[in-house]
Amino acid sequence: MQGYKVLLIVSYKASARDPEGETIAHELRSLGHEEVVSVRAGKAFLFEVKAGSEEDAIESVTRIASETKLYNPSVHEVKVMRVA
């Protein structure tokens, strides 16, 4: 068993609105950053988990997040990746 750092990013599905991201994008453009096309906002969780392999680490973070409702599969999408 080895320690893995796994990053979980939760954001609204592409088909759903994202008021926070849209507001940020709008404000950035009005500040003159016209190259900003869109912004999506979300939440990030950095886990440190013990696991036998990187796959296992990612699998357990994904499972825990779903079971404990860190995100709602009906509206959110998640990205899970190992960072260290």
Place this chain on the structure above:
Amino acid sequence: MPLTSFEIGYAQEALGRRLTREELVLLEAEWSEHCSYKSTREELKRLKTEAPLVIVGPGRDAGAIKLFDDVAIIARIESHNHPSALDPYNGAATGVGGIVRDVISLGAKPVLLADALYMGSGRTRHSRWLSKNIIRGISDYGNRLGIPTATGLAWFSEAYEKQPLINVACVGIAKPEGILPGSVKPGDPIIMLGNTTGRDGFLGSSFASKPLDESDVAAIQVGNPFIEKLIIEALTEAFDKKLLSLVKDLGGGGLGTAIVETAAQNDVGVVIHLDRVHLREPDLEPFEIIASESQERMIVVPRNEGALGELFSIFDKYGLEYSVIGYFSKERKVKMLFRGLPVVDLPVGLAVSPPKTPREVLGREPCNKEAPMLRNIDLKEAVVKVLSSPRVSLKAVIYEQYDWGVGGRTSLPPGYGDSAVIWLMDNTKRGFAVAVRGNPGYTRLDPFVGAAISFAEAYRRVASVGAEPLAALDNINSGNPEKPEQHYYTLRMIEGIAHASQALNLPVIGGNVSLYNEDESGSMIDPVASVLVIGRIEDVTKALTTIPIGDSPLVLAGDTKTELGGSEVQRVLLGRGYGRPPEFKPIEEKRLGIFAKEVSEKGIANAAHSVSLGGVVATAFKMAYKGGVGVTIESTAICDCDPVEALFSESQARILYEVKREKLQDFLSLAKAFDIKAGVIGNTLKDERLFRLTHRSNKIMELGFEDVSEALEGLENLG
């Protein structure tokens, strides 16, 4: 697709041609249960909807009554049950957003939100997740708009473990002459205001008209209270400058239904250029533009052409997007074009008249089976169990998440009165009171009596603070209309509301019917009718609280019978309700209502609490606990019967008062003059913080505050 082949055939026969894809989508939304009320339309006609003070009855975005000669009240109630089951946070939040826009649509300033929440037991992780997020969704959206959520009800039961019921209401104020006529004429331009139109929330209302299924996830909408707040500000300015003749929320059914309904109500036609709608994604198909239910969008029509420029500059000032999408026309047709090509061409009459949907009802007489006897039980255990029932225990953990005081109008906050009392803030002491009630325990046993009792309880709660009930709104939550044994509940609840509105002589100025509340196995939730009552109060500073001051007589006004059917004590001791719910007593309720107003005006009581769930014992103990004073009650003074029946009976038309000691004779004489049974049933104490029950003067139970604090505050896990 919710349109049946019969409905499609009916439309095609009327037109003499095939429907276009866009027409199909439009009719699917317009003829859905959510928009057309096709299963309940006929029964809803039985409601009393007229009264001299009604300015706007059911049919528009909200109803309106004259509160005083110079003040109108605008109100609306709506459910957001299906979205909240999938995404409790956004489902509940967008429910608030929609209801607020409905009230603004009449030209009102929204000043109060109320909620009726029927949630799961709290014993499963899923139900706790739903409840917490529903409360957070209402709180976040309401708080960000700066509208207080100052009254409501929360019910918890396994029946709502996966399918919660979320009824939210908004009340606004306006000058009677400031209420928008809502009329349009041929040639008037149509402006779409607010959020961009996207694929989110596609066909939400037909999604609300059929049981949930995993593939429905794309129908979820994310609320944006900030845009809503800008819309409120911009429209308020436009109302003040008298620039508008019509404002309509784009709710269930989206642009298509809003346009069709407006045209139908005004006897005109309409021409819409779909490609002029401001979009979130440029590749939206015309049928998607018609049916999208993106939030925070409204249709506005200027009072005259000269108003256009000024309107646009107001919208620009608030940074709101808008587009001129079409105009009303003489020919009574709904025409929609996309890049110059016609995609919809339907007679308005056809679009708003779905063919009759035959619905069968499988009635069953209310369950008359007598309840198992509840005598010789451990009284102390029964009291603690009733007080710790989440339906009875204190709800502070919920309403303290709401900003119930924002705006400074709330003169009776949640937890301190039987209803929210809202001050008009107009250099007078005038105000209004609002209460919302619903009891699924009763409606499950007898939908007719149960719905009537919801009405009576809301009526009584408005009366007990000292207000005069003026109007009501109802929200029916029920099962699948295609299943006769479920549809029975829907129709009987409507009949119960109709009966209560006639018997209590109170107009129903708006309402909502939510059907298809089934779980995945097809069994119905506990059906329930939420009823909200609005009353007038001349002096908000005289409104009676539920908080006793101690060392004073407790007087029960109203008659107690041995009515334990569907009661809370049955549910906590037997696991469910049995028998018949208590009797609905409209004559007694009306008499008690006038009496209660006099009690408040004469200032002869310290506190008043309508007696309901858990009977006299739960009502008295909760009052005492909140007031920090002890209480002692003699059971035979309530009813000369078994103590369990006396203490836990849920007989209607009763209010428990803490009367000013020196005014006791005045109080009892007043009750006598009204022919209301009233008697001293005990006392509040000053120094002893305990609950004591006696039977023929023998002590039968005593509990310290510390014995019940955990029970009464058991909802903490929702925080």
